[in-house]
Amino acid sequence: MNVIVCVKQIPDPAQVGSLDPTDNTLKREGKLILDESDSYGVEMALQLVDTAGGGEVGLVSMAPNDEMSGLRTALAMGAAKAVLVSDAELAGSDALTTAKVLAAAASRLGDIDLIIAGTESSDGYTGTVPEQIAEVLGLPSITFAKSVAIDGGTLRVNRQTEAGYDEVTCPLPAVVSVTAGVVEPRYPSFKGIMAAKSKPVEKVTATDLGVTPVGWAGAGQQIVEVAAAPEREAGEIVEDDGDAHLKIVEFLDKLKVI
Amino acid sequence: MALSTIWVFAQGADGAPTTATLELLTKAGTLADHVTAFVAGPADDIAAAVGEHGATKVYATGDLDGHLPGVAVAAAMQAVIDGGDTPDLVMFPQNYEGRDTMSRLSVKLDRTVLTNNTDIAVDGDSVTVTTPIFGGTQLVTTTFTGERPYLVAFRPKSFAAEPSGGAAPEVVAAPVPDLGATGGAKVQAVHVEEHSGPKLDEASIVVSGGRGLGEAGKYEMIEQLAKALKGAPGASRAIVDAGWVPYSYQVGQTGKVVKPTVYIAAGISGATQHMVGMKGSKNIVAINKDKEAPIFGVADLGIVGDVNKVLPKLIEALQRR
Secondary structure (H helix, E strand, O other), rough: EEEEOOOEEEEEEOOOEOOOOOOOOOOOOOEEEEEEHHHHEEEEEEEEHHHOOOOOOOHHHHHHOHHHHHHHHHHOOOOOOEEEOHHHHOOOHHHHHHHHHHHHHHHHHOOOEEEEEEEOOOOOOOOOOHHHHHHHHHOOOEEEEEEEEEEEOOOEEEEOOEEEEEEEEOOEEEEEEEEEOOOOOOOOOOOHHHHHHOOOOEOOOHHHHHHOOOOHHHHHHEEEEEOOOOOOOOOOEEEEOOOOOHHHHHHHHHHOOO | OOEEEEEEEEEEEEOOOHHHHHHHHHHHHHEEEEEEEEEEOOOOOOOHHHOOOOEEEEEEEEOOEEOOHHHHHHHHOOOOOOOOOOOOOEEEEEHHHHHHHHEEEEEEEOEEEEEOOOOOEEEOOOOEEEEEHHHHHHEEEEEOOOOOOOEEEEOOOOOOOOOOOOOOEEEEEEEOOOOHHHOOOOEEEEEOOOOOOOOOOOOEEEEOHHHHHHHHHHHHHHHHHHOOOOOEEEHHHHHHHOOOHHHHHOOOOOOOOOOOOEEEEEEEOOOOOHHHHOOOOOOOEEEEEOOOOOOHHOOEEEEEEOOHHHHHHHHHHHOOO
């Protein structure tokens, strides 16, 4: 059972994001971390390989400046190897180009039974890449998985819907996108962190993968303006002195909703 | 107005078009000469209503035979395009099926996708869309530069749904072609989580709880308060991820977008991800013990206090009325 996890290395979401004033891309300088949304996929992959009793977890990631700290976190959790696509030409790439790059990178890791991705990244949240990867590779897919199991060669997924969930089955190989909370991601152990330092990470460029054009040239879109949104004005703030609930009742009363 | 034809990804539920479908059709009617509803599934019971909202033509895939809609509808769309009917723009709702369909179609047609939008403008040949970023504090305007058709997804409630009194549209079958290996996923069973009271995204009052409640058992207060106000209970992503309540309760960027008359946020700090889903509410009440919490920046009435003290008194006061 060989599982590939698509992982994104993003700026720390606890920091306020900003755009590069020259080209309006999200600033991704400094240390990047493993997107929390992807830690669920890594954990899920490790559990599936463990249950299958053999195989390994490979990672694919696309990042500027050879950034690897987020990848190392996923390797420290237990993934075996990684392909990092890092290429200055990739700046400004759209979701479709990202999917083409990640699909080509995944294909370098040998036979694939399953590709796992988060439903959307925490920084760009386009939310289309997993399904685009499936189409690029000609694979079936199940998006928005809230539970994943493998039974023989069949993937069994409870897929989130507007009204509840669907039970969906699918033959392998396949692509699945997992929602946050699908499993509890493990913390890397000290041993895992040490071991991660010597795990193989292959660095390639988009050209190595044969994916062109990339970056702005391949994007089919152009940002024309970034402007501040109209602010919502803050209203009255009161400290609770034991009677603050009456303030709320009064407020609702004035709106004639009670 | 320079667009000739817009397709709108359309879905029905319980015999009527979804609200998202009607919102997009209404907007499409202001942008193009011809609006076509591309229905994921049979169109019999929704054709009249999509016609009233501006669609003059309907493509319907018919029963999806257990396939997930994304892969099936995208293949049906490509078949129609290959047959010679190409739209200038395809509008999708930013939901599960809309997202999957546009993703598959983008690869088939080799076109970019622009998602999470809240507005669109057409000026001559240029089509620009607007996306709020950083929790809605900034608006990014982006224009398509490649070949048509352009693929774009809009967040729910970006546009108002208004009937324009159109006639019954022409309905044309757009069957799903053989999907080969890509069609391997099949729905075996459908589970519906029952809700009492109004739907979260349609309720005029929404009461949401977050981490500040302290523990899962305290969420009952949110349900009691929602019931006392004849509203719907909601939740922050934090407590959904923690497993306190099902995902269908989640308000935010990855959950439901709500715009009720009154939104009450109890024990919610106001992370970007949450604010995106509720900032459009007409009136916002926030209760949080941290007076620096970002939620107070958008609240019309902010109570700095412990939700576990304020809520029981509030529920009792409302029940006494």
